[in-house]
Amino acid sequence: MLTCGMSDRDQRALRKQSVVLGQQMVADEQLIQSLQADEILTEDMAESILTESASRKRNWRLLFLLPKRGPRAFSSFCSALRATEQHHLCDLIERYSADVRICGVTCRHTVHGSDRDEPCDVSSASQPMQAQGHFPLFESEPRQADIRRLDESMAERKRFVESPLPHPTQEVKEAAKRQRTHESMETSLDTDCPLTTPVLPCTQDFYLTHSTKSYRMCSTPRGCALVISNVAFDLCKAPDLDPRKGGEVDEEVLRKVFTELDYVVTVDRNLTAQAMRERIEQFCRLPDHRTADSCVLCLLSHGVDGAVYGTDGELLKLDWVFEAFDNSHCPLLQNKPKMFFIQACRGDEMDCGVVQTDGPDRTVSPSCEQRDAGREGEGDPGSRRTMELGRPRVKLPQRSDMICGFASLKGTAAMRNTKRGSWFIQELNTALRLRSRDTHMADILVQVNARIKEREGFAPGTLHHRCKEMSEFTSSLCNDLYLFPKYQPQF
Numbered sequence: 001m002l003t004c005g006m007s008d009r010d011q012r013a014l015r016k017q018s019v020v021l022g023q024q025m026v027a028d029e030q031l032i033q034s035l036q037a038d039e040i041l042t043e044d045m046a047e048s049i050l051t052e053s054a055s056r057k058r059n060w061r062l063l064f065l066l067p068k069r070g071p072r073a074f075s076s077f078c079s080a081l082r083a084t085e086q087h088h089l090c091d092l093i094e095r096y097s098a099d100v101r102i103c104g105v106t107c108r109h110t111v112h113g114s115d116r117d118e119p120c121d122v123s124s125a126s127q128p129m130q131a132q133g134h135f136p137l138f139e140s141e142p143r144q145a146d147i148r149r150l151d152e153s154m155a156e157r158k159r160f161v162e163s164p165l166p167h168p169t170q171e172v173k174e175a176a177k178r179q180r181t182h183e184s185m186e187t188s189l190d191t192d193c194p195l196t197t198p199v200l201p202c203t204q205d206f207y208l209t210h211s212t213k214s215y216r217m218c219s220t221p222r223g224c225a226l227v228i229s230n231v232a233f234d235l236c237k238a239p240d241l242d243p244r245k246g247g248e249v250d251e252e253v254l255r256k257v258f259t260e261l262d263y264v265v266t267v268d269r270n271l272t273a274q275a276m277r278e279r280i281e282q283f284c285r286l287p288d289h290r291t292a293d294s295c296v297l298c299l300l301s302h303g304v305d306g307a308v309y310g311t312d313g314e315l316l317k318l319d320w321v322f323e324a325f326d327n328s329h330c331p332l333l334q335n336k337p338k339m340f341f342i343q344a345c346r347g348d349e350m351d352c353g354v355v356q357t358d359g360p361d362r363t364v365s366p367s368c369e370q371r372d373a374g375r376e377g378e379g380d381p382g383s384r385r386t387m388e389l390g391r392p393r394v395k396l397p398q399r400s401d402m403i404c405g406f407a408s409l410k411g412t413a414a415m416r417n418t419k420r421g422s423w424f425i426q427e428l429n430t431a432l433r434l435r436s437r438d439t440h441m442a443d444i445l446v447q448v449n450a451r452i453k454e455r456e457g458f459a460p461g462t463l464h465h466r467c468k469e470m471s472e473f474t475s476s477l478c479n480d481l482y483l484f485p486k487y488q489p490q491f
Contacts, residue, residue, distance in 0.1 A: 005071075007074070010067075017089075017092055020089070020092065022059045023059075025062075026084065026086065027062050031080045032062075033458065034079070035077065035080050040069045195426075196256075198260065199436065202437045202484040203437070206437070207484050207487050207489065210482055211484070217293050217481075217483060217484050218484070218489050219292050221264050222263055223288075223292035223293055223294040223336075224263065224283070225258045226268070226279070226298070227255060227267045227268070228268050229267065230302070230311050231270060232311065233309070234312050234313065238311065238312060241302050244301070244302065245418035246416050250300050250421040250422050251269065253426070260485070262486070263296060266283075272314065273312060274314070277320070280324055283297070289330070289333050293336060293337075294481075295325075296338075296340075301344050305347050305410050308342065309344075318342065322402065323399070327397070327399065337401050337441075340405070341425075343422050343424055345412070345413045346406065346409065346410050346414070347408075348413060349412045350464075351408075351467060402475070403442065405471065406472050407422060408470065409472055412469070414469060415455075423469055424469075424471050427448045430451075432483075437485055442480075442481065445473040452469055455469065
C-alpha cells in the first residue's frame with residue numbers, strides 16, 4: 001500500500017460496505033463541499049462527482065476516489081456523513097473498521113441474520129474484490145454492468161448492514177436531501193447538468209379552458225426565435241472582455257428547448273454590435289411573423305446596465321432592441337407576445353448575500369392611483385375634438401405585449417458556470433420544460449426567480465464562493481401567455 005493512501009483497515013471497511021453506501025448514501029453538494037474543505041477532494045474531483053446525473057453514479061465515483069486520498073480521507077468522510085445527517089452509514093463503516101485488525105484478528109460479520117466472530121483472512125481481504133465475487137470498487141472505474149450486478153445482489157448483501165435504523169426508502173432519502181438543502185440554502189446548484197427531459201405536453205382540456213382568456217397561441221410553428229450568443233471577443237478591440245466559457249452550453253440549451261416548443265430557432269454567434277443591430281432588424285422584418293403568434297429573442301453576452309457588448313467591445317443598447325419590436329417599428333407583431341431573455345451582467349457589483357433574519361413587517365406602499373393635473377381628456381383640445389368628430393380609430397401604445405427576463409438585477413453581475421452554462425438559462429430551461437404545459441410565462445419567470453434566489457456560487461478560494469444572484473423580469477403583457485406546448489387545436 002502506498003504511504004499516502006488510506007490504511008488497509010479503512011479500505012476494507014469501505015469495500016465491505018460498498019453496496020450499502022452505493023445504495024443509501026446521498027453524495028450531495030454539502031457532503032462533497034465538506035470533503036473539499038478538508039482538502040480530501042480537489043476541485044476537479046468534486047466536479048467529476050457532482051456532474052454525474054444519477055445519485056448512484058455519484059456514490060460510486062466518490063467511493064472510487066476516497067481510498068487514494070490519503071490517511072485522513074476515512075475520518076474526513078465519516079465527519080462529512082455526520083454533517084449531512086447520515087449517522088447510520090457513518091456508524092456502520094466506523095464499527096467495521098474498528099473490528100478489523102491488520103494482523104490475523106477477528107472480523108465481525110452477520111451471517112444468516114446472526115452475529116458471530118470469525119478469523120479474518122487478511123490476504124483474501126486485500127485481494128481485488130472480483131475474486132470474491134464483488135464489484136472491483138477501487139481498482140477501476142465503475143461500469144454499468146457492475147452497477148446492475150450490485151443492484152441484483154443487494155438482497156444478499158443486506159446481511160452486512162448492522163445499522164439499527166430501518167433502510168430508508170427512495171422517498172425518505174429524497175425528503176431528507178430536500179430538507180438539508182432547504183436548511184443550508186444551497187451550496188452549489190451549479191453541479192446539475194442542463195435538464196434534457198422532454199417538454200411536457202399541454203392537455204386538450206387545459207387548452208380549451210385557458211385559450212379563450214390568453215394570447216392566441218396555436219400557429220404552426222408558434223413563431224420565430226433568434227439567439228445571439230457572443231462567446232469569443234476581439235482581443236484587440238475588446239481586451240477586457242474575457243471569453244464566456246459555458247456560453248456555448250446556453251445557446252444549445254435554448255436552441256433545443258425552443259425547438260421543442262415549436263419555434264423556428266436561429267442561432268448567431270460572435271457578432272459585433274453593428275452586426276447585432278443588422279441581424280435584429282432582419283429578424284423584425286421576417287414575413288413569417290405575419291402568420292406566427294409570437295416571437296422570442298435571446299441575447300447572451302457580457303453587458304452593463306441597459307446594454308450588451310458586441311464582440312468588438314461596442315455596446316448595443318437594450319432600449320433600441322425593444323424599440324425595434326414595438327408597435328410602430330414591427331407592425332407584423334402588433335398585439336402578439338414578444339419574449340426577450342437577456343443573459344448578461346447589468347453591472348460589476350457582486351451580490352454577496354446577507355444573513356436572513358426576522359425583520360420588521362413590510363410597510364404598505366403609498367397609493368399611486370391619484371391622477372395628476374392634466375388628466376386624460378381634460379385640458380387636451382385634440383382629444384375633445386376627436387370625441388366630437390365621432391368614434392376614434394383604435395390606437396396602440398408605442399410599446400406593449402412584451403415580457404423580458406433578466407439574469408440579474410440592475411447594477412449586479414450575472415453568474416455563469418464554465419461547464420454547465422449560466423444559472424438563469426439553466427433555470428429557464430428547466431421551468432419551460434416542466435411548467436409551460438400549464439403555467440403562463442409570467443409565473444414561469446416568477447418560479448425562475450425563486451430558484452435563482454436559492455442558488456449559491458461554489459468556488460472555494462475565490463470571490464465567487466457563496467455569491468448570490470437575483471433575476472427579475474419586466475412585462476407589458478396584456479393577457480396570460482401560455483405556450484400550449486405540443487398541442488395543435490383541430491379546427
